[in-house]
Amino acid sequence: MKYILMMNTMRAGHGVPEWPQKDLRAHIAFMMTLNKELRESGELVSAEGLSFPEQARLVRAGKNGTPVTDGVFPESKEFLAGYWIVDVDSAERAYAIAAKVSAAPGPGGAPLNMPIEVRPIMSGPPPEML
Amino acid sequence: MTKPWETTSEHLLRELAPQVLGAVARRFRDFSTAEDAVQEAMIAAFIQWPKEGIPDNPRGWLIQVASRRMTDQVRSEIARRERETAVAAETESLTSVPEIEADMDPDDTLILLFMCCHPALSPSSAIALTLRAAGGLTTAEIANAFLVPEATMAQRISRAKQTIKTSGTPFRLPSPHERAERLPAVLHVLYLIFSEGYASSIGSHLQRFDLAREAIRLTRNTKALLPDNAEVAGLLALMLLTDARRAARTGPDEELIPLDEQDRSLWDRLEISEGIELLTVALSRGSIGLYQLQAAIAAVHDEAGRAEDTDWPQILALYELLKRVSPGPMVTLNHAIAAAMVHGSAQGLQLLRALDSDPRLASHYRLDAVRAHLLENAGDYEAAIKHYRVAAARTTSIPERNYLMTQAARLAGE
Numbered sequence: 001m002k003y004i005l006m007m008n009t010m011r012a013g014h015g016v017p018e019w020p021q022k023d024l025r026a027h028i029a030f031m032m033t034l035n036k037e038l039r040e041s042g043e044l045v046s047a048e049g050l051s052f053p054e055q056a057r058l059v060r061a062g063k064n065g066t067p068v069t070d071g072v073f074p075e076s077k078e079f080l081a082g083y084w085i086v087d088v089d090s091a092e093r094a095y096a097i098a099a100k101v102s103a104a105p106g107p108g109g110a111p112l113n114m115p116i117e118v119r120p121i122m123s124g125p126p127p128e129m130l
Numbered sequence: 131m132t133k134p135w136e137t138t139s140e141h142l143l144r145e146l147a148p149q150v151l152g153a154v155a156r157r158f159r160d161f162s163t164a165e166d167a168v169q170e171a172m173i174a175a176f177i178q179w180p181k182e183g184i185p186d187n188p189r190g191w192l193i194q195v196a197s198r199r200m201t202d203q204v205r206s207e208i209a210r211r212e213r214e215t216a217v218a219a220e221t222e223s224l225t226s227v228p229e230i231e232a233d234m235d236p237d238d239t240l241i242l243l244f245m246c247c248h249p250a251l252s253p254s255s256a257i258a259l260t261l262r263a264a265g266g267l268t269t270a271e272i273a274n275a276f277l278v279p280e281a282t283m284a285q286r287i288s289r290a291k292q293t294i295k296t297s298g299t300p301f302r303l304p305s306p307h308e309r310a311e312r313l314p315a316v317l318h319v320l321y322l323i324f325s326e327g328y329a330s331s332i333g334s335h336l337q338r339f340d341l342a343r344e345a346i347r348l349t350r351n352t353k354a355l356l357p358d359n360a361e362v363a364g365l366l367a368l369m370l371l372t373d374a375r376r377a378a379r380t381g382p383d384e385e386l387i388p389l390d391e392q393d394r395s396l397w398d399r400l401e402i403s404e405g406i407e408l409l410t411v412a413l414s415r416g417s418i419g420l421y422q423l424q425a426a427i428a429a430v431h432d433e434a435g436r437a438e439d440t441d442w443p444q445i446l447a448l449y450e451l452l453k454r455v456s457p458g459p460m461v462t463l464n465h466a467i468a469a470a471m472v473h474g475s476a477q478g479l480q481l482l483r484a485l486d487s488d489p490r491l492a493s494h495y496r497l498d499a500v501r502a503h504l505l506e507n508a509g510d511y512e513a514a515i516k517h518y519r520v521a522a523a524r525t526t527s528i529p530e531r532n533y534l535m536t537q538a539a540r541l542a543g544e
């Protein structure tokens with residue numbers, strides 16, 4: 001079963017985290033190790049980190065379908081910071097991975113306990129329906 | 131069929147791929163269909179050779195399988211059009227392997243390169259087609275290297291071939307005049323393959339196929355076909371002199387290590403000496419182009435035993451030449467760094483100001499990153515922190531972002 005784990009932790013108007021160097025390094029190393037573990041366990045389908053909200057644009061079709069972009073967002077808006085797609089045996093396993101992500105170390109090494117949105121990914125029709 | 135399959139055989143297969151494609155495309159006068167047929171032959175070889183051993187005449191084997199597919203294709207085409215049986219009979223002779231082999235021309239590979247780097251193609255299409263037709267990679271391998279689904283890559287390649295077909299380019303070597311005009315596009319595609327591999331050999335993409343090595347191999351082959359061209363030699367030298375630093379570029383946590391902090395004992399001496407030798411010969415040929423100049427700059431860095439031994443005045447002189455030969459915002463940016471190293475940060479910062487109004491670079495992270503670095507050297511930590519953070523928010527590379535955030539944090543902690 002495939003699940004997407006979404007880390008909705010970025011806020012508009014906020015730049016890069018201003019943590020002490022040691023804590024920043026620990027956070028980066030934690031994420032690297034986590035990805036490596038998921039890759040080695042054969043559960044990682046893909047993982048991507050997204051740019052900061054500064055580069056986000058809302059696009060709608062304008063006249064003649066030309067893109068109309070909008071880039072100023074209210075400060076309260078949350079942005080996707082990154083996501084993992086994992087292929088796991090059970091929902092519990094997806095939740096366990098999400099909990100691990102959630103507890104990534106923040107300033108002072110304390111767990112961030114970020115909210116991670118976990119949702120199953122829709123699959124194709126079951127074999128008997130093909 | 132006696133020889134065992136080894137990894138070197140994979141290289142053999144890849145060396146043969148463009149030769150076989152050249153021969154088949156020439157014979158059947160249809161690049162697009164021939165390319166598909168050779169891809170199928172390659173896949174068949176990948177499956178059969180490891181089990182059954184390498185055939186005595188591997189090239190003949192590939193030509194046979196590919197031309198059989200071509201003949202099938204031609205036959206079904208004929209059947210579809212309900213042509214005369216006489217024409218169908220004629221196609222029987224097309225499968226004669228010795229005849230096709232006798233027809234082979236060493237220039238075929240060069241024709242392929244010009245074909246794949248056709249000016250009508252977008253860079254991403256040209257890269258994909260070059261890797262498949264001239265590099266002998268399978269669609270799956272290319273897809274894997276670029277982290278896109280195989281179906282997407284297959285579509286990209288098939289559209290690229292359609293574009294070439296529509297353009298009506300014949301399968302022949304461009305005239306010397308056309309060649310001179312189109313060679314820069316070929317070299318640019320090879321350079322893009324290299325830098326894609328170089329940029330992606332870090333961070334979360336460690337498992338990617340080694341594009342940098344593939345680019346070096348293709349450029350080596352191109353140099354063998356155009357031995358007297360100084361820019362081809364310059365490009366190969368540039369790749370080798372840059373690739374030589376690969377092992378020193380990243381730390382244990384895959385973090386980026388800038389040039390002045392790299393452990394230079396990890397640099398590949400063989401690649402450096404080969405690059406310098408190539409460059410020395412190329413530079414003696416007279417006309418000096420973009421790649422030779424960049425290679426010369428890389429060589430000056432590689433020749434310094436310690437970062438503080440770097441001959442910055444020479445690098446600055448080379449950037450001044452490069453600004454004349456190939457002006458552009460990135461060159462101006464690097465020129466500013468060299469000027470700062472020679473004449474001090476104030477002069478470097480002064481040169482950067484000219485780029486603030488350049489729309490190609492004004493909001494590019496590199497401008498902020500360089501400015502932050504120069505501000506730091508000038509002792510203006512507060513402004514440096516600000517620009518490191520702006521650069522971190524603008525880069526699209528995760529290792530680069532981590533590096534820039536760490537730089538800001540380091541200064542903020544001091």
